[in-house]
Amino acid sequence: MNNERKHIGFIEQGTVIDHIHNESIFKIIRILKLDYSQALVFVGFNLDSKRISKKGLIKIEEIFLDDETLSKIALIAPDATINIIKDSKVTEKKKLILPDSFQGLMKCTNYNCITNKENVHTKFLVQDKINRIFQCYFCETKIHDNEIEIIREIKEKT
Amino acid sequence: MNFINRDVISISDFSKEEILFILDTAEKIENKGSFGLLNDKILAVLFFEPSTRTRLSFESAMHRLGGRVLGFSDYLSTSTKKGESLHDTIKMVENYADIIVIRHFLDGAARLAADATEKPIINAGDGSNQHPTQTLLDLFTIRKLHGKIDTLHIGFVGDLKYGRTVHSLAAALSHFNVQLYFISPETLKMPKHLLEELSAKNIQYIVSDKIEEFIPKLDVLYATRIQQERFADRNEYEKVKDSYILTKKMLHDAKPTLKILHPLPRVNEISRELDDTPYAAYFEQAKYGVVVRKAIIGLLAGVYK
Numbered sequence: 254m255n256n257e258r259k260h261i262g263f264i265e266q267g268t269v270i271d272h273i274h275n276e277s278i279f280k281i282i283r284i285l286k287l288d289y290s291q292a293l294v295f296v297g298f299n300l301d302s303k304r305i306s307k308k309g310l311i312k313i314e315e316i317f318l319d320d321e322t323l324s325k326i327a328l329i330a331p332d333a334t335i336n337i338i339k340d341s342k343v344t345e346k347k348k349l350i351l352p353d354s355f356q357g358l359m360k361c362t363n364y365n366c367i368t369n370k371e372n373v374h375t376k377f378l379v380q381d382k383i384n385r386i387f388q389c390y391f392c393e394t395k396i397h398d399n400e401i402e403i404i405r406e407i408k409e410k411t
Numbered sequence: 412m413n414f415i416n417r418d419v420i421s422i423s424d425f426s427k428e429e430i431l432f433i434l435d436t437a438e439k440i441e442n443k444g445s446f447g448l449l450n451d452k453i454l455a456v457l458f459f460e461p462s463t464r465t466r467l468s469f470e471s472a473m474h475r476l477g478g479r480v481l482g483f484s485d486y487l488s489t490s491t492k493k494g495e496s497l498h499d500t501i502k503m504v505e506n507y508a509d510i511i512v513i514r515h516f517l518d519g520a521a522r523l524a525a526d527a528t529e530k531p532i533i534n535a536g537d538g539s540n541q542h543p544t545q546t547l548l549d550l551f552t553i554r555k556l557h558g559k560i561d562t563l564h565i566g567f568v569g570d571l572k573y574g575r576t577v578h579s580l581a582a583a584l585s586h587f588n589v590q591l592y593f594i595s596p597e598t599l600k601m602p603k604h605l606l607e608e609l610s611a612k613n614i615q616y617i618v619s620d621k622i623e624e625f626i627p628k629l630d631v632l633y634a635t636r637i638q639q640e641r642f643a644d645r646n647e648y649e650k651v652k653d654s655y656i657l658t659k660k661m662l663h664d665a666k667p668t669l670k671i672l673h674p675l676p677r678v679n680e681i682s683r684e685l686d687d688t689p690y691a692a693y694f695e696q697a698k699y700g701v702v703v704r705k706a707i708i709g710l711l712a713g714v715y716k
């Protein structure tokens with residue numbers, strides 16, 4: 254029996270985010286606000302995996318993610334897979350696709366950018382989905398995959 | 412082509428056809444009277460960072476169109492100091508003006524302003540990001556002086572790392588069939604990602620720290636200032652600061668048709684002895700700034716079509 258079956262609980266209805274690299278697990282917990290959630294959540298690190306050497310996994314009971322949330326996960330954990338669970342069975346597997354643009358999720362790396370000085374949402378255009386290059390909508394700075402810094406608190410829209 | 416109420420934020424928002432249309436419009440109106448064309452229009456000129464040249468050029472353009480100008484040129488005197496957001500400042504000003512010109516010390520400020528209002532916004536420089544009317548007037552000047560842009564050999568010298576005008580102009584020139592030369596000290600080289608973008612558009616370019624050997628090839632030489640604050644090491648600055656000063660001697664082998672441009676103000680990067688030579692085009696360039704801005708304002712207001 255692999256260590257996932259042995260140690261991680263089962264959910265009847267909900268979502269499994271699988272094949273997450275360890276360093277992305279807490280980021281996903283943050284953007285899904287699972288630390289404030291009332292839902293039943295299982296989180297696993299360093300589970301056995303055929304696809305990646307050690308994988309992380311998050312199971313959330315009774316919560317189904319909308320497309321916007323899925324595109325956020327695509328941003329920070331492109332290798333993750335999404336399984337929808339109904340009646341304890343995987344009924345659907347969803348692909349993660351980067352959106353063409355997204356708002357308020359990560360910081361602009363340019364210190365002199367207006368989004369770092371005034372209370373405005375950041376916004377990025379996805380310039381290259383394969384090489385994962387993003388461009389700040391405001392200051393036009395290009396941000397590469399390894400520079401992504403997620404904003405924890407998503408500002409309320411004014 | 413419809414420019415009515417469009418924002419002018421970044422040169423990359425404009426296609427080659429649109430850029431040429433703006434240049435053609437400027438050419439068409441250059442020697443035509445325009446007084447009274449915009450006599451019921453107000454241009455707001457909001458300068459959160461001082462730039463006398465750019466501000467006077469916009470104001471002159473609007474006055475020549477017969478319109479009125481209001482605004483401020485001193486960040487300290489505005490309510491932003493008291494904590495008003497740029498968004499709110501724009502929301503206020505949109506009630507007072509038909510077109511808004513903004514210059515700001517923060518990158519991305521112009522795009523934010525454009526999102527805050529339906530009124531057209533013209534970016535007159537946002538931090539180190541964009542200054543599209545400068546780029547358009549540079550292109551206009553090059554075309555005016557040489558009658559074309561295609562096939563020209565265009566050199567850039569000075570601070571190519573931080574030089575916003577250089578970055579935008581090089582990007583705009585990538586719409587054309589040109590050969591580019593980037594001449595700078597090692598520490599102020601053209602950023603790699605911009606060179607990659609030129610390569611992706613099949614633009615031929617040469618990067619070097621020597622200027623003399625390229626002078627005979629050039630049709631245009633675009634000079635920019637090397638600023639001491641860009642150097643961490645003072646010795647490094649002292650070493651390079653005078654190496655690119657353009658003098659008559661340096662231009663000995665230049666083509667007689669070579670034109671030197673500079674976004675101004677210059678300090679010492681172009682020797683004054685060149686001012687009276689046919690190479691000097693930087694004051695003419697400043698003059699063309701007004702007609703290009705007239706064209707842009709007129710296109711946004713819909714009086715030029």
Ligand SMILES: [Zn+2]
Pocket residue numbers: 361362363366367368389390391392393394519
């Ligand atoms: Zn930015």
